[in-house]
Amino acid sequence: MLDPEEQKAYTQNGRQFMKAWRYYSDEVYKAYESDQNLKRPQPPLVKAPMRPGQAPIDLPRDFESLSMPKDAYTLMRQRKSSRYYSQGGISLLNLSFLLWASQGIRDIRGKSYATLRTVPSGGGRHAFETYLVVNRVEGLEAGLYHYLPMGHQLEFLGPVEEPKGTISASLSGQSWAAKADVIFYWSCVAYRAEWRYGISAHRVVLIDAGHVAQNLYLACAALGLGTCAIAAYDQEFCDKLFELDGQEEFMVYAAPVGTISAADQAEEKAFYKFVEDQGL
Numbered sequence: 001m002l003d004p005e006e007q008k009a010y011t012q013n014g015r016q017f018m019k020a021w022r023y024y025s026d027e028v029y030k031a032y033e034s035d036q037n038l039k040r041p042q043p044p045l046v047k048a049p050m051r052p053g054q055a056p057i058d059l060p061r062d063f064e065s066l067s068m069p070k071d072a073y074t075l076m077r078q079r080k081s082s083r084y085y086s087q088g089g090i091s092l093l094n095l096s097f098l099l100w101a102s103q104g105i106r107d108i109r110g111k112s113y114a115t116l117r118t119v120p121s122g123g124g125r126h127a128f129e130t131y132l133v134v135n136r137v138e139g140l141e142a143g144l145y146h147y148l149p150m151g152h153q154l155e156f157l158g159p160v161e162e163p164k165g166t167i168s169a170s171l172s173g174q175s176w177a178a179k180a181d182v183i184f185y186w187s188c189v190a191y192r193a194e195w196r197y198g199i200s201a202h203r204v205v206l207i208d209a210g211h212v213a214q215n216l217y218l219a220c221a222a223l224g225l226g227t228c229a230i231a232a233y234d235q236e237f238c239d240k241l242f243e244l245d246g247q248e249e250f251m252v253y254a255a256p257v258g259t260i261s262a263a264d265q266a267e268e269k270a271f272y273k274f275v276e277d278q279g280l
């Protein structure tokens with residue numbers, strides 16, 4: 001166990017990280033020049049396909065045909081974390097809507113200066129990539145996928161060996177998530193934000209991640225599906241699963257999505273009792 005002084009130092013460090021532009025001393029901050037200021041070329045707005053030789057899968061966009069509550073009040077009231085899924089499977093149109101709601105591109109500014117998406121992002125950097133483990137989505141082979149937001153497409157990365165164990169291990173043993181129909185994983189391509197914000201980029205990226213998950217929550221509420229944000233994922237396992245180098249690109253967030261089990265309400269109460277009893 002760390003001694004109290006060491007614990008305090010780590011805590012202070014974490015608090016400092018959260019403060020606007022103040023993680024480093026004024027001296028360091030003023031002396032630092034971002035690559036944008038130095039007129040270095042901007043990195044690509046999105047990651048290139050990982051399987052360039054393979055035809056991507058076009059996602060349907062006829063979202064008007066989905067029956068959803070239209071008022072914000074209903075959606076916000078229905079938003080909650082759901083961890084108990086009936087394994088009913090979801091349609092490709094539902095998955096398409098969830099991808100669009102969480103990371104869809106609605107416009108591009110400049111020649112290729114920034115994407116505008118369905119979620120906000122500090123400086124329009126949008127440093128995330130979306131990956132999926134698909135268990136049960138109509139018309140999709142089970143396995144690993146990467147979202148290509150420019151064309152609103154998916155690329156198939158390959159099958160998953162032993163999906164239950166893989167999903168559970170990727171989320172640090174949260175085995176309930178293996179019953180989800182699809183699991184979203186968001187990585188961060190760090191330089192996309194660092195190019196502009198340099199040594200202050202990282203805090204902004206993490207704030208951005210919240211918007212992505214909140215839109216997924218609201219889109220799930222609209223479709224009657226369940227999701228749950230997950231920060232307790234296994235870094236190395238996830239990075240390896242999706243072939244990320246763990247330095248330039250690494251996982252930062254995850255969220256299983258599924259059809260909600262009828263027992264969800266009761267199970268949720270049991271879940272909170274369990275975590276409280278265990279002191280988790």
Ligand SMILES: Cc1cc2nc3c(=O)[nH]c(=O)nc-3n(C[C@H](O)[C@H](O)[C@H](O)COP(=O)(O)O)c2cc1C
Pocket residue numbers: 079080081082083174228229230231232233
């Ligand atoms: C950043 C973040 C990380 C979370 N990580 C986990 C997690 O690893 N496992 C989990 O079961 N729930 C996780 N949750 C869900 C919270 O436990 C949940 O939002 C909270 O209990 C409130 O419940 P509600 O979302 O239904 O309002 C996370 C939520 C957020 C926003």
